[in-house]
Amino acid sequence: MIETFETVAKAVADPNRTRILKLLEGGELCVCQITTVINLSPGGISKHLNALKAAGLVQQRRGGKWVYYRLADREINPNATQFLALLRDSLNDDPTVVEDRELLSHVNFIPLGILCAQGRAAIAPVVDEPLSSPCCGVSP
Amino acid sequence: MIETFETVAKAVADPNRTRILKLLEGGELCVCQITTVINLSPGGISKHLNALKAAGLVQQRRGGKWVYYRLADREINPNATQFLALLRDSLNDDPTVVEDRELLSHVNFIPLGILCAQGRAAIAPVVDEPLSSPCCGVSP
DNA sequence: CTATCATTTTACCAATTAGCAAAATGATAG
């Protein structure tokens, strides 16, 4: 029992995993979408997702070619539910979380086929553009 | 910000530290009381307490020869407050936590001077006695 | 001021973990 609690707390105690959980608060995502936003190797993301699943924090579903993850809705583990509730009220103003959400909003426009193939390159131009660079059509 | 959250979550994600926090829910305790119940080396306990303090989960107070720790009451860190609330509703039926509380109830009868000097030996006879050993005055 | 004693810090070891690259898996499309 204390072991279960520990598993969940450990799963939450990693910044990349909390970032993933905060992303999933917006609804389910496929692995390559998560990978694009968090910017780790696919293997690394998969391992994190596995840790979250083992803790009962997320669930999986295959849809065609892709695997989608979402926050656990079925109550597998009461500890997990409580941690998810805590997390929902936390970090909403965290710069990294805000940035991830912003990036995700761009990612959402990209068809999965293209996104999975190209990864971050599919959105790179948007990413590197800071704010008000004098672009396209400003008078010489 | 996410770093603070991570610090708190990491602090909670260790079973010996959660045991300490659950003990402190009953009120402040001096280091040697905690050491006796958790049964780690003093150095180890001190390090755990330091991690909890760094996370804003506990506070310190010196009283004469001894240092007392308690759950953070001043709101140092909103994350910490939330985790403490979560923890208060968790693990209350956990065997280890229950056992720790039981042991603490015995420890509470022992003057600190004796407890700090003798450590677990001061309560050892109670600890090893299971339940109904045929003791003192049962007919031959 | 010195000795004592609770606590903290330090030095070190064993175990765990996050990360990547590359191989393995397993589903889909032809």
Add this chain to the structure above:
DNA sequence: CTATCATTTTGCTAATTGGTAAAATGATAG
């Protein structure tokens, strides 16, 4: 069936962490 492609698993390395023993600290009592 075979090829492709998303995801997972598998070594492997570097870094972190929990534990102890022992030295250092710092307050108290004589």
